[in-house]
Amino acid sequence: MMERRAFLGGSAAALATSALRGKSGAAAPAAPVTIDPASRLTQGGWMRGKVQSGVRALALGGKALPFAPDGSFIAAFDRDAGATHALSLTMADGRSVIRELAIAPRAWQIEHINVARKPGGVTDEDYLRLRQAELARIGAARSRETAAEGWRQDFIRPAPGRFSGRFGAQRIYRGEPAAYHSGLDIAGGAGTVYVAPADGLVILAAADKPFSLEGHLLMLDHGMGLNSAFLHSSALLVKEGDTVRRGDPLGRIGSTGRATGPHLHWSVKWREARLDPLLLLGSAGGEGTG
Numbered sequence: 001m002m003e004r005r006a007f008l009g010g011s012a013a014a015l016a017t018s019a020l021r022g023k024s025g026a027a028a029p030a031a032p033v034t035i036d037p038a039s040r041l042t043q044g045g046w047m048r049g050k051v052q053s054g055v056r057a058l059a060l061g062g063k064a065l066p067f068a069p070d071g072s073f074i075a076a077f078d079r080d081a082g083a084t085h086a087l088s089l090t091m092a093d094g095r096s097v098i099r100e101l102a103i104a105p106r107a108w109q110i111e112h113i114n115v116a117r118k119p120g121g122v123t124d125e126d127y128l129r130l131r132q133a134e135l136a137r138i139g140a141a142r143s144r145e146t147a148a149e150g151w152r153q154d155f156i157r158p159a160p161g162r163f164s165g166r167f168g169a170q171r172i173y174r175g176e177p178a179a180y181h182s183g184l185d186i187a188g189g190a191g192t193v194y195v196a197p198a199d200g201l202v203i204l205a206a207a208d209k210p211f212s213l214e215g216h217l218l219m220l221d222h223g224m225g226l227n228s229a230f231l232h233s234s235a236l237l238v239k240e241g242d243t244v245r246r247g248d249p250l251g252r253i254g255s256t257g258r259a260t261g262p263h264l265h266w267s268v269k270w271r272e273a274r275l276d277p278l279l280l281l282g283s284a285g286g287e288g289t290g
């Protein structure tokens with residue numbers, strides 16, 4: 001992991017440093033935070049860790065980062081995350097400790113197209129009203145906080161099949177960038193059942209009427225700000241409010257909404273950060289039919 005430790009200036013931090021190193025500079029007592037070595041400290045990646053009992057509060061990049069009663073937490077890094085993030089801990093006695101995290105950049109798949117970008121879709125008022133309502137439902141679902149604990153788990157592939165579209169890929173039309181691809185496309189074949197990559201609660205199931213772009217959209221909350229969305233389903237096998245376990249069937253792969261062919265588009269967000277689903281799969285997520 002490209003990770004470095006730095007305990008930054010100020011007397012509080014200096015105190016923390018001496019406390020961590022031990023007065024004699026010999027065997028250091030346990031650090032107040034441990035980072036899971038499986039974490040992916042890179043753009044589109046994630047981090048899991050645990051704080052010791054002496055930690056009162058945790059913040060990442062200046063924003064409060066909640067942790068579970070056992071001290072465990074998750075955080076993640078957007079596709080366009082900056083090179084460093086400060087993880088700051090406030091100890092029970094008021095001291096603060098800052099750990100600088102280096103976030104490795106990624107080389108995204110960028111395609112330069114020598115034609116002008118097509119003018120953006122329909123601007124018909126009925127469509128805009130419909131789209132606004134759809135986006136409001138998605139926003140409301142994402143803002144829900146649930147007690148799901150899938151965020152603690154290693155994720156599994158939701159479906160077998162070739163990866164037909166990578167997270168972060170972007171086309172640039174004569175210098176004008178289009179939106180990057182926000183998920184991982186899996187060409188699993190029409191009708192193939194896809195499953196929950198981790199435990200979760202169904203926070204949105206567009207079962208009756210497909211959304212204009214996402215089609216029969218399914219969203220799963222994994223807790224602690226982490227959620228998955230599955231697009232273009234031909235059928236949904238769960239409903240809003242259902243609790244699912246990792247591996248439970250969720251729906252069938254289709255091409256509803258805006259899709260050129262049957263595939264599962266799986267996207268993952270942590271708070272406002274868009275993540276690369278592939279990085280959640282670890283070594284088991286490599287290329288292949290899984």
Ligand SMILES: [Zn+2]
Pocket residue numbers: 165181182183184185265266
């Ligand atoms: Zn896609």
